[in-house]
Amino acid sequence: MTTDKAYEQQVNAFTLDVPETYNFAKQVDVYAELNPSQLAVHWENEAGDILQLTYGELKAASNKWANALQTIGLTRGDRVIVLLPRSLEAYIVYLGLIKAGVVVMPGSEMLRPKDIEYRANHAGATGVIAFGNITSEVDQVRTQCPTLTKFIIVGSEKEGWTSYESLIADQSSEYEAVATRTDEMAFLSYTSGTTGGPKGVVHTHAWPYAHQKIAATYWFDVQAGEMAWATAGPGWAKWIWSPFVSILGKGGTAFVYAGRFNPETYLNLLAKYPIAVLCSTPTEYRLMAKVDNMERFQPKALRSACSAGEPLNREVIDAFHKHLGITVRDGYGQTENSLLVGNFVGLDVRPGSMGRPSPGVNVSIIDEDGNVVQSGTVGDIAVHKDAPILFKGYLNDEVRTGRAFRGDWYITGDQGKVDEDGYIWFEGRADDIIISSGYTIGPFEVEDALVQHADVAECAAVASPDPDRGHIVKAFVVLKRPELASEQKVRELQEHVKNLTAPYKYPRVIEFVESLPKTTSGKIRRVELRAAERDKAR
Template sequence: MTRQISPTSNQAQPDHYEELYRDFRWEVPADFNIAQACCHRWANDPATANNIAVYFEDAEGNTATLSYTELQQKANQLSQLLSRQGVQRGDVVACILPQRPETAATMMACLQLGAIAMPLSFLFGPEALEYRLQHSEAVALIVDQSGAEAFQQIRPACPTVKTVVALDCSLENALDWHQHMDAMPQTFSAAITKATDPAILIYTSGTTGAPKGALLPQSAIIGNLTGFVASQNWFPQERDVFWSPADWAWTGGLMDALLPTLYFGKPIVGYQGRFSADTAFYLMQKYAVTNTFLFPTALKMMMKACPQPREQYKLSLRAIMSAGEAVGDTVFGWCQTALGVTPNEMFGQTEMNYIVGNSVQQWPAKPGSMGRPYPGHRVSVIDDDGNEVGINQSGEVAMQRLDIHGTPDPVFFLGYWKNPEATRNKFTGDWCRTGDLALRDADGYLWYQGRADDMFKAAGYRIGPSEIENCLVKHPAVVNVAVVPKPDKERGNLVKAYIVLSAGYRGDDKLVAELQAHVRGKLAPYEYPKEIEFIDALPMTTTGKVQRRVLRLREEERSKETN
């Protein structure tokens, strides 16, 4: 789907960026389906049919493998089951599953059916799930024990979810995965879809209002490929095996790991369990992992736990992509010396993913830089009016609908689900705004300067304050609240809440713990406020809007004073 660019060698090379960027052209077929590209074509080729698609292991040591043929058969059976339950082309099918083979099969089943797959994190609490299931009007759900309890709590509030398939768990009025799948044929006539047809719905947290559902087309995976190939030092190569701890329900795990690995017919390692440095090194050694996507926070944990990993583990790593926050000089240097790999930092969003980054074997990486626009993507820094700013001037990172040759960029999202106003606001003319500020140096590298709004990242997760604030305000002790990032050396930022208390409540440690538990039980664990400060009144504008920026600056100043 993209014109092949061949690496010159495995050693560090001179700067080939301008040539690669100038000569690249998109080749997007009119008819295209992610499931066909990521599974069906490999399963139907005798030379690749028995190749491993997924290696699986869980925290208890249980293991499994799934070939491309087996993955296709499971996908066919699930497509048959869903279609017999009335799921039609264009319907939204939700999935609450961790990294396991059935997750890959579910994605393939939905996509070849022509349905819209909506992956949901098993970390979501009941409130977060309820909103997404209601707003998307999902008609079916595939869930295992990791999400069963949360769904059961809000099931009566989600009447559109007519079909529930329960995997390794017990739910009332649900179809048992194993029982019903075994009764289904292992063949299925896949839908013919256009490259521009909707394929995947992923909800992103916002700074104001509820989370927005970004609707991705079938072509989005094609748009990801230049960044994926480049950041992974020209994936695929003969013995490549991919692993990342990133949740397959998120853009980082789905579009930066699972789908592109399967697109190239290579194996990916799925691990069901908590991340730890020891687990990371264990998995990389056992499965001879060559390529990975690791958040800077994960790299920091690995660096501290095992400063000299190659003295303890036999590693096969040849490429590391990192995103979510700046890697920093210390971790960058550790990757080079201790792992023998220079990390390629990357930047993107769910709406247009994998658009800027590095590829150290093809152009030099500057530690701390977001990198350069990947081939096929026209990315720049613009002002409020949509004009490109000068060198070393701060502006908002934005991407043009068309590449430098005037060809539509296939990576773009189709729009926000049932929210045309938010879709319009995302654009200034043909520039799609990211909300992230950066400056561009004379070599074309982008340098992150912060958020244009109140969004922030903590431990690699994209955090929108609105959902957390809405959750806290529901507690009777809270009159008003503002959520801001608190700078943290380990995680980049911590989630901090400034809270105005209701009359009769005392701001003590007991209440702090109660409020944290309140959020943790309803949203994702990484969203609960690690720190709470009680305040008499929040800073407000004359029109009654909370000035989160004032509180952000306060936290930044405090951080400077303590460092």
């Protein structure tokens, strides 16, 4: 039997019967009752400090947190912003919120006051739970967020904040998870758009159920009892995908490294620990593949590796296969869905291809009229509206929700083509969204920050090809006084953007120009600027 035939059988045999009620945390609890002493989370930092949590301890701690939520008045349906780093507490807090039916709003530690204010007010968030290092960002906008009434700090104490540790100290370790309906909101993640503020992506309790049945089973592939390392940090939809739902949902052990990325450190950790499954970003894989004598770092137990966030180039796949004997399997998905296309376990990997559509998910290449195109023809990568992993719309935004669909198809914003064997190949973005090191960045957010500087007349932000990050943010800036253009002004504008919005959005390159290309109606033609950047890179 060829691997492609095995894939066809999987697809043909796949069914998904979503129950009326489901709570992911309850599923984890059931596993914990059967395997209380199994390691659930292994945490380590740069200094070599280690913290661990068994499934039994995870169940008890998240039960205490769920009980604490009741005592402070956070109840089913409330929305809570979570601003936590890679930590044991992240797993406990997420599980406890889900148990209580409270909606999780993931947020990065890199968010700035403006980002937090927008999310809190747009969603009508009731509470925020944060590590001490980001509480000052929240404090700057507390008075501008009238719905925020609960402020919980983790790991320290601060005036105006309630200590997480004190809240759970005297709570019962017994709690029965809420029987949430699968059509209730579970996660509210924010993702960048081409215009306006970030979009609130609504996922219901059916989403983790479907994600486990599809992506976690056929692509991520962690088995019960195995140690798995997914490098995404809390605050991103990808953290919910792999480190959280895929690992805990399959009874695996989550390996968590809280240090800064260093390619040799990552390779050393793979050689030191029995990590069976690795899920990392293309940027991390690219930099690991550049390490001299990579074969020195033979993994202790690695059998499977996958990548997501942006296309992975063939040279990296070849390097891992040659030096470590591992084939890195690329995958494609978005905040609005889950894994749409992937190089699944057992499927022939064609380097450079996204792979084939996920079982149970109708992904096609369509034209501007919503018709499926022939193989080899470039078009929009689209997902049928009935896909079980598709989001339920953008919160409070019927207009942008409507624009995301073309007839019965959700339009991803990416373009691609399908070959005669059903493999999909990425061709590029169809819109102005910038994807850099796996971060999704809207040009509006960068431009909005730049034009708030007194010296900027107008600007445009676009994706510029980069060998390590895939793309970087490049800004074309028209100064009110052109004579001010200098390297010092570049650094000044970069710091200005970092101070106003999450630092990963800042333009790594700024080019001063006299004018910007525009349509007859005055709209900036970013497409023209992007094309010029692509031509320079060739």
